[in-house]
Amino acid sequence: MNRAKTYSPNLTLLGTTALLFEAPGPLELAPQQRIWAMAGRLQALPEVREAVPGMNNLMLTFARPPRTLAALQALEASVLQAWEETEPxxxxxxxxxxxxxxxxxxxPHLADVVTHTGLSIDEVVALHCAPLYPVYxxxxxxxxxxxGGMDERIATPRRAVPIVNLPGGSVSIGGVQTGVSASAGPSGWNTIGSTTMDFFHPEQDPPAVLQPGDCVRFRVQDIVRTC
Known part of the structure; x- marks a missing residue:
């Protein structure tokens, strides 16, 4: 008999400073929207210093760490209740x-994505540009x-050997996700192109240019067919 796979939330202590909630199920927009709502609700708890949404998860840093098992269990129950009751x-x-x-x-890794997917350069680029990508x-x-929202037909595993210093503005694919490097640094993703944008300004409030709920659309400026 075939049974539908069921998923349950997962809670993990991060040392004595934080609690990590991991949402059940696949990475999709509706569960991520529930995490955004949970962050606002749980931020009001006296034990919580900051509620930080991640990809399919929510990290709660402690303002007042639970000192007893009963206090920790009460906080965990509040988190699970918030997940059950919160709407996207x-x-x-x-x-x-x-x-x-x-x-x-x-x-430099566009050719690797082409090889892995069996698609042409034009097909990879067209599929990458087609979605409107929500910032999770x-x-x-x-x-x-x-x-979120990348077409799974261009999904490509992360690289076995990471790049030590990937330039800012690099557009890359890692597994079923795509993203743009905001600054130079190491990366294990497959870089298929580049764009020019400043994503972070420390003097501004908020300093990050993009926020959850914003959307990104990639547009073809040019295709260089020799790597």
């Missing part, structure tokens, strides 16, 4: 268009956005 929060943000030069020196969460490094 459809934040209405901006649509940011990013022109991308695909391939060439700024997209911020993380990894200042200004970096985790995006």
């Amino acid at each position: 929060l459809p934040l209405q943000g901006r649509i940011i268009e990013l022109p991308v030069v695909y391939g060439g020196a700024g997209g 969460a911020l993380g990894s490094h200042p200004g970096y956005c985790y995006l």
Whole structure:
């Protein structure tokens, strides 16, 4: 007999400073919207210093760490209750268009994605540009956005050997996700192109240009067919 696979939330203590809630099921927009709503609800708890949405998860840093097992269990019960009771929060943000030069020196792994998927360069680029990508969460490094909605036909495993210093503005694919590096740094993703945008300004409030609920649309500026 075939039975539908069931998923349950997972709670993990991060040392003595935080609690991590991991949502059940696949990475999709509706559960992520519930996490956004949960963050607002749980931020009000006296034990919580900050509620930080991640990809399919929510980290609660402690303002007042639970000192007893009973206190920890009460907090965990509040988190699970929030997940059950919270409805998706459809934040209405901006649509940011990013022109991308695909391939060439700024997209050295486009050929690897082509080889893995069996698609042509034009097909990979067309599929990558087609969606309107919602910003699910911020993380990894200042200004970096985790995006949802990439076509699974261009999904490509992360690289066995990471790149030590990937330039800012690099557009990459890692597994079923795509993203844009906000600054230079290491990466294990496959870089297929580059764009020009400043994603982080420390003097501004908020310093990150993009926020959860915003959307990114990639536009073809050029395709360089020799890497």
